[in-house]
Each structure stands twice: as structure tokens, then as C-alpha cells.
Amino acid sequence: MAGSDVTALFGASTAHSPSYFTLTRATGAQAGEIADFCIPCNPYFPTPAMFDRLGAGLREILTYYPSSAETVTAELCRLLGLNPATVAMGNGSTELITWIDHLLVRESLAVPVPTFGRWTDQPMETGKRVDMLLLPEARGFALDPEAFVRFVESRGSRVAVVCNPNNPDGGLLSKPQVLGLLDRLQDLDLVVVDESFLEFADEGQETSVAAEAVLRPNVVVLRSLGKNFGLHGVRFGYLVAHPGLAGLIRGALPKWNLNSFAEAVVFMLREHRHEYAESLRRVRGDRHEMIRYLSHLPGLTVYPSQGNFVYVRLPAGVDGALLRDRLLTEHGVLVRECGNKIGSSSRFVRLVVRPQADVVRLVSAMEQVLYGRTVHTPAPAPQAPRPMLAQVPAGPPGVPAPDLPQAVERPPSAVPQAVERPPAARGLVPAAALAPEPAVPPQQPQPVCPDAAGPPAQAARTGLVRAMTAGYTSGTAAIDRLVSGA
Template sequence: MRHGSIDLGLLQQGAHSASYAMLNRSMGDGARIIDFCIPCNPYFPTSQMFAQLAENLESILKYYPSDATTITKKLASVLGYHPQTMAMSNGSTELITWLDHLLIRESVAIPIPTFGRWTDQPLETGKRVDMFPLQEQESYALDIDAYLGFIRSRGSRVAVICNPNNPDGGYLSRREVLRFIDSLADLDLVVVDESFIDFVDAERNPSVAAEAAIRSNVVVLKSLGKNFGLHGIRFGYLVANPAIAGKLGRALPKWNLNSLAEAIVFMIADHETEYRDSLRLLARDRHEMTDELSQVPGLTVFPSQGNFLLVKLPTGWSGTALRDYLMARYGIFIRECGNKLGINSQFVRLVVRPSTDVGELVEGMLSYGRYLHGEPDISTAGLIVHPTTGSNGRRMATAVH
């Protein structure tokens, strides 16, 4: 159990979750957040890698990084791509922004629910967004033929798929993705967002990035921050044919990557074994976490190939209320999905974490169920939650012994 206070207003951040740093500042010294919200890799980088970075932190922060071209060439050599087929950015969302500005002219099709920037960004610039609703009764699986028919019927000029999809972790086989992009060779652009592809264990080599490099209208998007558990560094990249990659690369600032990102790029070639081990551990945790969540009566866990699980809460539960309850009492941070298009607040996304953390999550959810049924709001560790009002008028919660 944790102690301290949290401004629950911080959790109400519109389309995106509150930052971990903001929550830590709110809770004060000595408090620890168990983060089931931000989809990090808990096993990578290793403690030895962080120690290596710490040893060089002064020079990393003090001096300019190399230009983006130099860093991109190094990453291309590590990953086995031709550097002219890649562009790196300060986070994958920067690439989504530039794709919208440079290559999406009229309309874009996207299944929902999905990562919010794929709908929000083109809407902000006045594009028509054709939203293809995924169905709960089909476990939010994407039917490629139905989606292709939807794209043709709407006349969409750009099509996007996220594989695995966020927030449900739904996965399309490599063969299906190739069939999809080859069926749309006449479109202005087809984007495959593979931000979470490294977590897939359903088949070997699931990425279609190499195939994108030899097609005229395909872009594959990647997020190193999500894979490596380094969201704070903000770096992602795309793979496409040289004409598309070059157009994006020329639009991006020459020094759009920071020195920490450069340091990591030059480290990863020496730590591939540790990275692959982290993915195996995370896949194990995903299966174990699915089983452990079955202890909560009435909970539905949807199939996932990501490092997160989409969960439908029992009847009568509120994702917003559960989020606030878990944060106030247990210091557990979850992603409530009520602000995602195509889904509602009876759904939450839970990042895959080791079993010890999952045990605390399950305890907290069971406690919330008892609370809804009128049982005393007292945990097994004797903590009581007192709602209060902060100096700014926002609702607060303080946990005390």
C-alpha cells in the first residue's frame, strides 16, 4: 500500500492520460506509483544499461547530439534497413503529424477504437476521417475484407491500420497485412502503425517494414520508446520507399533527435540478447496476467498481442471511478477508455506488468467490488481513503493508516 495524497483532477486530461512525472509531483516524496497506464517494457533497458547511461549523463546532456541523418544511418545499420528508406523523429506522433501535413490530402480511413492521434490529427487539419467501428462481439478483431469494402464505399484516399491495435491488442497476421496493402496499391497512402509489433509472439517476423520499402504508397511506423520502455526519450521512425522517406526526412528538423536518443541507438546493438529476453518475459507476463485477472468476477479480458490488455469491467462498474479509487488507495495508475472513440468508460486498458504488481491490481479491483456492494472501505492493510478538497478547489484523496 502507498500513502500520500493525489489530486484526482490530474487524471482528467482529455484525450490522453496524465504524465507520470505530474502524478509523482502531486503525490510527494516517498510515494510510489504502480503504472498500469503507460505501455512500457518493464524489463528493458536493464539496470546495467541505465548505469552505463548514468556514467555518461554529464556529456550526454551537455553537448549537442549528432544530426538526424547520422543517427538514422546508425539505426539503419543495426536494424538491417537501407538508410534512404528510413526517417527518424522525436516520437512517432511527430511522424503522424508530418504524414498528415504532407501526404494526407482529403480523407483517411481508420478502424476505431485506436490510438487517438490517428483520428485527432487529421480532424484538426480539416481532413475527412472515415471511422470503421470494430465490434465488441467480435473481440474488436479487424475483418480485413469488411474494412476494404468500407474504404472503397467511402472513397477514402488514405488507409491506416495499427498492428497490434491500441487499446485492444488485436493482431493481424503478416500475410493478412500484406494482402491488405496490396489490395490498396491505388490509394495515395497506406500506413501500418507497428508501434507494438515487437511484443507479438503469435508468429515469427511479424513486421512488414521490409516490404514497405519496395512499395510505392506504403509507410510502416515504429516506436522505439514503446518497445524499449523509454517513452521519455521520445523517438520513433518510419520505413518506406526512398521517395516517401526522403520527403518526410527533408521536412523534419535537422537536429530533431536528442542526445539521449542517440546514446540509446548506439547502445542497442550490444544489448540485443537482453532485449529479446525482455520480450519473452513480457509475453509470459501477458499470459499470466490474463489468468490472474480471471479472479475478478464479471471481468472480460480481450485477446491481445500487445504489452497491454483491454478489459471490460463488470456490470455496474465505472472505469473513471475505478481509476480514481485505485490511484487514491493503492497508488495504481490505469487507463480508463471513456475518452476513446468507439469505446466507453466500462473499458480500461491495463499494461502488462510482473505478477507481484498484478496481485496488487487484482486486490484493488476486488476491493472496489466490495466497496460498490456497501462493504466498509477498508483494505486488508488497514488503509482508509478520505476525500478532501485541495486549495485549488479540485477533488483530492488522502490515504491514511
């Protein structure tokens, strides 16, 4: 499909990117031709041998009903050392978020933003007030637990949610910080700690508060198996809570809400625990290397992360939606532009941690689209697509660029073809600025979105302001006026 039609798919959803299957159908790309830096999945698990075993059992998996959720949950609990009375398994963590909202959120919910969209969208869809604390870009989007407690108290919120690590920035609170937060908020109806990405953190197991949650009557810890096991398509996750809370949610879940693929994977895990632990170790190493490579791209700001993704602020003048579109149509690289995340803007992208060969492909593509050439090698031929930045921003002083391995040559058929557009339509600068004027030094290109290159605080607020314009609200008129600048 033509490039402009493919990228139009991103406008069909206000909260998520189009699915991988939608994009491959639209582009005609074959399996593996699109380098996916959008979906936060474990690239090293399941192992090839596990996939072979699942493939061999495909007929039975698709033919027969799964066992009961109780059977699958009991096996998972044996592996994790949990009491089944404290666990509820769902058809993905999103199903559990939905039932948490329906059963346990009565009137209001407080959550720092930007964060996972279902924690803001789900309660608003059911008429709840959502109080959103804007995470400060100046502090690298780090959450101050004391500031969040004061925010919850000042708003009178009855439910609080913290994602640890947070999505999209990967910020992580220590276990003492989380436990202190739970102590301060023990009078609330509910406190949710979403640990969906915690296993990818350097000290993931030591940071979890799942063991403490079962002793607290108002705490739920949420976990995502699809993300950890690299199997988003299976749709399975679980929560850990006091037996009363866990039982309430288990009782509301539909019968056979877990499919046969989920059962097959859970019952394979016991003999593959070593491979799973090794996959997490490799992802953590890849994250450190990926941050190192990205940090040497001039003009980019790369924030510290403990997830299996990295949050990046683009150079001034670059619109993330145009960068996303050109990376996909010109290089077959898919990234998550964050302009539709509340509390973020199109100045930011989230990049999933991938193996080194994929990162080389990403960095090479970003260099070509942003700067028109490889930053530390001679410029490409003149007929290369027009760069998004008129000049290469200065890199960190005194910091040498990493030696990137040579990118793998890709066949022409592997890159979805874009519609040929006039030069002005392919970059970020207006047409008048494209005519060469030798007497005038190159100027920084103007952003497509007027607020995309504003001060950091304004850039961070853009997503929330847009969301409110589209019908989102924090539920409190005074907060909405403050955020929108009215």
C-alpha cells in the same frame, strides 16, 4: 494533494491521461510508489547496467549537441539490417504521424476505432475528413480486413491506417492478412501500418511488413522505439517506406530532431541485443499470466491481446472513471480508463502488462474496490471502503481461481490519501440504495453514466457519440447520424 483534486487532473485532457510526473507532483508520491498500469512501457529494458552507464554519462549527454539524425539513423539501420534511404527517424512516433498528416494526407483518412488517438485527432486538427470504422465488440474488437476494404471503398477515403497490434485492444492481423489489405488498397494515396507494439507480439518479427513496404510506393510502416525499449521519455521512433516517401519525410524534419539520449541509447544497443530479446520474451510471458489472473475476476471480460497491454470490459454497473480514481487514491494503482477513446466507453480500461508482483497488487486492489473483499478469502473488516459492486458476479462455471501469491505489504505513506467522502460519493450506487433493507435481495448498482451498462453495441459506441458531441466528427454527415442514432 487531496484525492478529489488529484483525480480532477484526468479531466484536463480529452485524449490522454495526465503524465506520470504530473501525478507524482500532485500526490507527493515518491518514485515507485505508484504502480503504473497506464503507460505501455517495457519494464525489463534498459537493464540496470545500461541505466548505470547512461547515468555515468549524464553530464556529457546533457552538455553536448547530438550527432546529426543521419548518423543516428545509420547506426539504427546497421542494427536492424535496413537501408537508411528507406528510414526516417523522428522525435517519437507522434512527430512522424504529424508529418505524415501534413505531407501525405490530402483530404480524408480511414481508420478502425477504437485506436491510438493521434490517428483520429491529428488529421481532424488539420481539417481532414476522418472515416471511422467501429470495431465490433461482439467479435472481440477484431478487425475484418475485407470489411475494412469495403468501408474504405464506400467512403472514398484516400488514406487508410491500420495499427497492428491495435491499441487499446491488442488485436493482431497476420502477415498474409496485412499484405492482402495492402494489395486491395494499392490505389490509395497512402496506407500506414502502425507496428508500434508489434515487437511484443508472440510472432512479432514474422508478422512485420517493413521489408515489403520499401517495395510499395504508397505504404509506410511506423515503429516506436520508446515503447519497445521502455524509454518513453527519450522520444524516438522511426518509419520504413519506399525511398521516395521516406526521403520526403526526412526532408521535412527539423535539424537535430533527435536528442543526445536517443543517440546514446541507439549506440548502446549493439552490445545489448540479447538482453533486449530476453526482455520481450519476459513481457510475452507476463501477458499470458496477467490475462489468466484477470480472467478469474468475476464479471470482467478480458479480450485476447498481442500487445503489452490488455483491454478489459468491467462488470455491468461499474464506471471506469470511478474505478480509476479509487484505485489511484486508495491503492496507488494507475490504470487507463478508456471513456475518452473514440469507439470506446467508460465501461473499458486498458491495463499495461507488468511483472507478477505488480499484477498481484493490481488484482488485490481491484478486488477490494469492486467487491469489497478478496474474492476467494473471507471478507475484510466492516470499515473497508464501500465496494463498487453490491455483490460478486458469478465467475466462469467450473473454472478454479488461480493461486495468487501473497501481495506485498505497502507502507501507509505509499498510498496517496483521498478526501473522506460520504458513502454515497464513494461508490456507484445512489445514496438511497445504500440503506440496508433485509427484506429485499441486493440489487445490481446503477451506473453513474446511464449508457455505461447498456447493451454491448451501445457501450462500444458511447465514446464516439461523446466525442462527436464535443466537436469530433467522422466528416460524413450520414455516418455521424448513423453512429449517434439520430
